[in-house]
Amino acid sequence: MSIWIKGGDLVDPERGVIEQSDLIVERGIIAKILPRGTFRDAGPRLRVIDASGKHVVPGLVDMHVHLREPGEEYKETIATGAKAGVVGGYTSLACMPNTIPPNDCSSVTEFILRQAQKAGLARVYPIGAITVGQKGDVLTEFGDMKKAGAVGVSEDGYSVANSELMRRAMEYARFHNLTVICHCEDTRLSAGGSMHEGVVSTRIGLPGIPSASEEIMVFREIALARLTGTPVHIAHVSTEGSVNLIRRAREDGLPVTCETAPHYFHLDHNAVIGYDTRFKVNPPLRTSADVEAIKRGLSEGVIDVIATDHAPHSPMEKDLEFDRAACGMIGLETALPLTLALVKEGVFGMAEALRRLSYNPSKILGIPGGVLRVGGLADLSVIDAEMEYAMKEEDFHSKSKNSPFIGMPLRGRNDLTMIGGKIVWQRDTAHIDR
Numbered sequence: 001m002s003i004w005i006k007g008g009d010l011v012d013p014e015r016g017v018i019e020q021s022d023l024i025v026e027r028g029i030i031a032k033i034l035p036r037g038t039f040r041d042a043g044p045r046l047r048v049i050d051a052s053g054k055h056v057v058p059g060l061v062d063m064h065v066h067l068r069e070p071g072e073e074y075k076e077t078i079a080t081g082a083k084a085g086v087v088g089g090y091t092s093l094a095c096m097p098n099t100i101p102p103n104d105c106s107s108v109t110e111f112i113l114r115q116a117q118k119a120g121l122a123r124v125y126p127i128g129a130i131t132v133g134q135k136g137d138v139l140t141e142f143g144d145m146k147k148a149g150a151v152g153v154s155e156d157g158y159s160v161a162n163s164e165l166m167r168r169a170m171e172y173a174r175f176h177n178l179t180v181i182c183h184c185e186d187t188r189l190s191a192g193g194s195m196h197e198g199v200v201s202t203r204i205g206l207p208g209i210p211s212a213s214e215e216i217m218v219f220r221e222i223a224l225a226r227l228t229g230t231p232v233h234i235a236h237v238s239t240e241g242s243v244n245l246i247r248r249a250r251e252d253g254l255p256v257t258c259e260t261a262p263h264y265f266h267l268d269h270n271a272v273i274g275y276d277t278r279f280k281v282n283p284p285l286r287t288s289a290d291v292e293a294i295k296r297g298l299s300e301g302v303i304d305v306i307a308t309d310h311a312p313h314s315p316m317e318k319d320l321e322f323d324r325a326a327c328g329m330i331g332l333e334t335a336l337p338l339t340l341a342l343v344k345e346g347v348f349g350m351a352e353a354l355r356r357l358s359y360n361p362s363k364i365l366g367i368p369g370g371v372l373r374v375g376g377l378a379d380l381s382v383i384d385a386e387m388e389y390a391m392k393e394e395d396f397h398s399k400s401k402n403s404p405f406i407g408m409p410l411r412g413r414n415d416l417t418m419i420g421g422k423i424v425w426q427r428d429t430a431h432i433d434r
């Protein structure tokens, strides 16, 4: 059966344009892209999707999620995380290795891909750990994990403290053509902290994490990128200093890319004043000056990617004293409206927003996606950019509900997700083609 996606505004982040075009999808690929109103062939085998008033965009690609399987299935499984992803407009997810056991060998990588296959929803791309057990001592077998399907390596959740080991990791990753994703944290400096170190932490009496704990490691990764020539991707940038370091590295022509997450451009450390643990995240929410710097970085293109750092936790880890609670918040079902808010604000245009949510992360990971072109994979989402609503706890498809954006007015949401030409999720009907 063919599908006609009719009447929508087609967003092309690669060329930076929005066009009134209809899409014909056949056998999993985009068979035709035609100017609106020019397609006439309504045979019985043609299913029509009315996208008028909506944007048709390349499926979103989240290069930083925690799916919690294996080991913490009570927080999230690959199936529930993939479901939350497709509801949020994502067609591809790259999952971080800090599971139990960590994804530090090919058998775990293969397990993740098998579970993703079973779920039959979003495409899942495993990221392998850099060191065995994420203990920081011995490099994992990059080649084995790559062969099993890993697309990158990261020590996310931790940092590789040993610079010599990180240098070798970059050299091996380059040899195996794996993307290096750096969680930047000097853990000696951040130890014991539970929020940003600044006036608010002093006032409310919580131990702080200085911006320097992030920036020291951002500087080191840039220095190692210069030394090894290996492209590095800096995860969840949260400070003005990090944005400035990355801007300078790019001006020097170094192969450095980076991401931030929606909470770093919507929330600052004042959110922590009520001790609500949903606002506890690592790196922590910073100052309003940092928030402005992140927006500037996004606007200028210094920040390439908006990822979610989707980090599900159960009440067991969150309903605790602030300093004992786990770090992280879910994000797959709110990232789209939170990013579209920047379009409304004038930080960047719609096509630029999609570049950061879809095109750039695909390119950085070296995976398909991020474009809508004739002959290409039909991985796409249909979004209603004007829809206004608020999320209630029961609206989330993620197994965990630790979102600080519950009840907040949002604008813009995904209405349909197609992967490889199959509609895997559609609002209202919740229809799934199998």
Ligand SMILES: [Zn+2]
Binding pocket: 156, 157, 158, 183, 235, 236, 282
């Ligand atoms: Zn991280």
